[in-house]
Amino acid sequence: MLNYQFDWHLILNGEYRQWLLSGLWLTLKLATVSMILSFFLGLIIAVMKMSGQRFVRAGASVYLEVVRNTPLLVQIFFWYFGSFKLLPAAWNEWLNATNEFEFIAATMALTIYTSAFIAEDIRSGVRAIPKEQTEAGFSSGLSFLQVMRWIILPQAVRMTIPPLVNQFLNLAKNSSLAMTIGVAELTYQARQIESHTLKGFEAFTAATLIYLILSLVITGLMEIYNEKILKPRGAQA
Amino acid sequence: MIHFQNVDKWFHSSLHVLRDICLEVQKGEVVVVCGPSGSGKSTLIRTVNGLEPVQKGEVWVAGQNVADKKTDLNALRAEVGFVFQQFNLYPHLRVIDNITLAPRLVRKTPTVEANRHATELLERVGLADKAQNFPSQLSGGQQQRVAIARALAMKPKVMLFDEPTSALDPEMIGEVLKVIQDLAKSGLTMMVVTHEMGFAKEVADRVIFMDKGAIVETAKPEDFFSQPKSDRAQLFLKQVLNPMH
Numbered sequence: 001m002l003n004y005q006f007d008w009h010l011i012l013n014g015e016y017r018q019w020l021l022s023g024l025w026l027t028l029k030l031a032t033v034s035m036i037l038s039f040f041l042g043l044i045i046a047v048m049k050m051s052g053q054r055f056v057r058a059g060a061s062v063y064l065e066v067v068r069n070t071p072l073l074v075q076i077f078f079w080y081f082g083s084f085k086l087l088p089a090a091w092n093e094w095l096n097a098t099n100e101f102e103f104i105a106a107t108m109a110l111t112i113y114t115s116a117f118i119a120e121d122i123r124s125g126v127r128a129i130p131k132e133q134t135e136a137g138f139s140s141g142l143s144f145l146q147v148m149r150w151i152i153l154p155q156a157v158r159m160t161i162p163p164l165v166n167q168f169l170n171l172a173k174n175s176s177l178a179m180t181i182g183v184a185e186l187t188y189q190a191r192q193i194e195s196h197t198l199k200g201f202e203a204f205t206a207a208t209l210i211y212l213i214l215s216l217v218i219t220g221l222m223e224i225y226n227e228k229i230l231k232p233r234g235a236q237a
Numbered sequence: 238m239i240h241f242q243n244v245d246k247w248f249h250s251s252l253h254v255l256r257d258i259c260l261e262v263q264k265g266e267v268v269v270v271c272g273p274s275g276s277g278k279s280t281l282i283r284t285v286n287g288l289e290p291v292q293k294g295e296v297w298v299a300g301q302n303v304a305d306k307k308t309d310l311n312a313l314r315a316e317v318g319f320v321f322q323q324f325n326l327y328p329h330l331r332v333i334d335n336i337t338l339a340p341r342l343v344r345k346t347p348t349v350e351a352n353r354h355a356t357e358l359l360e361r362v363g364l365a366d367k368a369q370n371f372p373s374q375l376s377g378g379q380q381q382r383v384a385i386a387r388a389l390a391m392k393p394k395v396m397l398f399d400e401p402t403s404a405l406d407p408e409m410i411g412e413v414l415k416v417i418q419d420l421a422k423s424g425l426t427m428m429v430v431t432h433e434m435g436f437a438k439e440v441a442d443r444v445i446f447m448d449k450g451a452i453v454e455t456a457k458p459e460d461f462f463s464q465p466k467s468d469r470a471q472l473f474l475k476q477v478l479n480p481m482h
Contacts, residue, residue, distance in 0.1 A: 135288055136325040140339035140391055141315030150338060154329050 042118030378409025
């Protein structure tokens with residue numbers, strides 16, 4: 001005999017609906033800000049990894065190995081509990097005063113973690129560009145960074161968009177770990193609702209569905225991009 | 238202008254692709270390099286702008302040693318135009334931007350002036366109406382003419398052509414050769430790798446014949462085509478001029 005009373009009405013209305021929506025908003029904010037930052041960081045790491053300078057390359061390799069081979073949760077704890085000890089006291093005071101330290105630490109961890117995967121995606125994109133493009137750039141006197149910036153990356157990033165969308169999906173899901181340091185994103189709010197109402201099934205089902213819908217919408221947009229934009233242009237010589 | 242001094246090059250330390258190359262190309266001279274495939278012609282001209290490093294000997298361009306650490310290779314390459322067999326235009330840029338990219342970035346030419354110069358060059362290669370097209374919208378012959386305009390936009394001292402017509406459909410070869418011929422008459426120093434013997438006869442000041450990585454014969458075109466000295470060149474000419482026999 002099931003003696004659990006389902007109450008969908010309770011969590012989908014009033015105050016608790018508000019909690020879920022504010023959680024979704026923070027999840028989107030966390031994922032979007034981290035995505036933009038990790039894209040640029042990933043670009044820099046990718047270019048460093050392809051540089052002709054051995055030490056620059058080695059630095060990028062160390063970064064990639066450390067970031068990809070340690071758990072994201074540990075990285076989040078590192079930035080939240082560990083990093084502020086290295087900062088000057090004045091910065092700490094300022095960070096505490098902003099009340100945003102949790103968000104900043106989570107954004108840093110997610111940005112750094114995701115940038116490593118994005119760097120590898122961009123490198124695959126660059127490898128798909130014929131080496132003759134680089135030779136043509138060098139032959140007209142451009143430097144390595146100019147060739148990257150104006151010739152290779154614009155072509156590579158266009159091909160990298162589908163994997164980048166996947167990284168964004170991963171990021172949106174990974175951002176749920178930010179609840180562990182008190183960022184009030186979607187999972188955190190579902191947990192809050194559960195502890196207030198004891199309606200854990202409803203709360204986490206709602207959160208699950210929101211994550212699912214979010215992912216499906218983004219995947220759908222990517223399908224459209226693939227069909228309408230990437231395929232017609234794929235035939236270029 | 239270009240000076241090869243006892244140049245040797247190996248691929249993967251075993252394949253000997255250039256053997257003791259000694260050659261002097263004078264300012265304003267047009268040198269055609271020919272020979273069977275795999276003879277090292279393309280590798281030879283790719284050493285001139287440092288696309289291929291050499292393991293022995295020295296390559297000098299306009300008084301600078303290409304391999305010298307003190308040489309600013311980017312600056313040297315800006316003075317050396319290179320035209321590839323496969324054109325290698327930038328597919329994401331319009332024709333006009335393909336041409337102006339290097340002048341704007343390397344020479345710091347203001348965009349307005351770079352565009353004006355590019356338009357002149359496009360007129361010169363007969364493509365003034367294609368400035369706003371993307372490379373994929375052009376035929377092979379048109380793309381190669383844009384590639385020539387792109388190289389000329391840097392006002393180079395030297396132009397290198399690596400089999401510029403080998404990837405073209407036969408009916409487009411003429412339009413590209415015509416452009417190169419005009420350049421040859423303008424007094425530019427040029428090295429042209431080509432199988433087009435009629436063209437070589439017409440524009441070359443000197444013909445270099447290569448085989449197995451070495452320069453086998455150097456001659457005036459009228460001598461080379463009428464009475465080649467080496468057996469290898471005689472056989473090559475027979476095969477190129479009469480492919481059926």
